[in-house]
Amino acid sequence: MTGSDGAVDVRSTLQRMRRRGGLPVAFGGLFSGSRQFRISELTGTTTNSLRGLAVIPGNGLGGKVLTMSRPISVADYPASRAISHEYDAAVGAEGLRSMLAVPVVVRGRVRGVLYGALRQPLMLGDRALSAAVAAARELEQALAGQEEAQRLLTVARQQPPSVEETDPAVWEEVREAHVDLRALAHRVSDPQLREEILSACGRLARASSGHGRERARRRERERLSGVNLSPREVDVLACVASGATNSAAAERLGLRPETVKSYLRSSMRKLGAHTRLHAVVEARRAGLLP
Structure with missing residues (x-):
């Protein structure tokens, strides 16, 4: 609204x-x-x-x-x-x-x-x-949420370097910004701003492709191209990727812990993953997470 x-x-x-x-x-x-x-x-x-x-x-x-x-x-x-x-x-x-x-x-x-x-x-x-x-x-x-979204969008619009060229600590900041943006998207009432936030999230996720490994990553993305995660399933995996527990992810996303578990189980099944970490790895291979 x-x-x-x-x-x-x-x-x-x-x-x-x-x-x-x-x-x-x-x-x-x-x-x-x-x-x-x-x-x-x-x-x-x-x-x-x-x-x-x-x-x-x-x-x-x-x-x-x-x-x-x-x-x-x-x-x-x-x-x-x-x-x-x-x-x-x-x-x-x-x-x-x-x-x-x-x-x-x-x-x-x-x-x-x-x-x-x-x-x-x-x-x-x-x-x-x-x-x-x-x-x-x-x-x-x-x-405050609107201003934070604009701040994170400013960070997201900056062209992130390839994985090989990025210090691991800097890349973790990119991933943390991705989690924050996805959480904010569901609290922003302006549809245009929300769409811009989600677009930036996709851009950050795609930026994880390194030049030297692009061909192998492309094959992985093709293999996983049929995977269709819901926005909330991606939100939960983004939180898991940042090291959040189910309870912490629920608080961050405004969900119940049981709901987080349900989204996590569903995304693991779709990705063919057996553990939380495996699901995060497969989501990154699919270009869904940075």
Whole structure:
């Protein structure tokens, strides 16, 4: 799912925040490359008075959250002395009174703000605040995953040298990047980015062919060309290749240990392998793993 803020779906997150927190109105957004923060998504509103509103750090409730990097709430927005009132017209046009705002923080930097509001001057309770904080954490995890995927893609796009020319330690880094990329692919919501990640995974897997052994490897790949592993079977083998136990692979991939065992048994059967290590070797010969 994608939203107006790129691969991270802010609107769906706000809708979940409303349901969980019993909030009639929720809105917010993320920084879009510039230093200026604008409200880009609205849910439960009756006007567009807040859409596109540029919030300056320090100004209003959201601006104070941008500056202080912590959740803040006010029981009656237009009458509150805890905030400045540059945005009273936009807030008043929507008829909002009680309001909370929470920051979306990734690696110590505020990336956006989420707001929840009532049309009555009431103190918002723990349920609403907890829902807003949980929604912010969801966006933080999605943004962190997206950034990590982009970082690993940058590494993957660099032409890896042949096996004969690569220091074993460097090649292990390539294999570790391959595992991380495959695990991230299932957590990225943007289909285009996910496809690019999986394409990079295939490129890393094919890079394991050394020039001096290419003919022998080609014969092995032809022998194994009929092997059709599912994406999850490849994910599990990639984790096994990095030395992960079944439990560690399950945690990394967000699966149950029993499910990991099932995928591993299935891939071993398809590859004609009798051990985990044998399965990894055969998968590499087939060009499925780096």
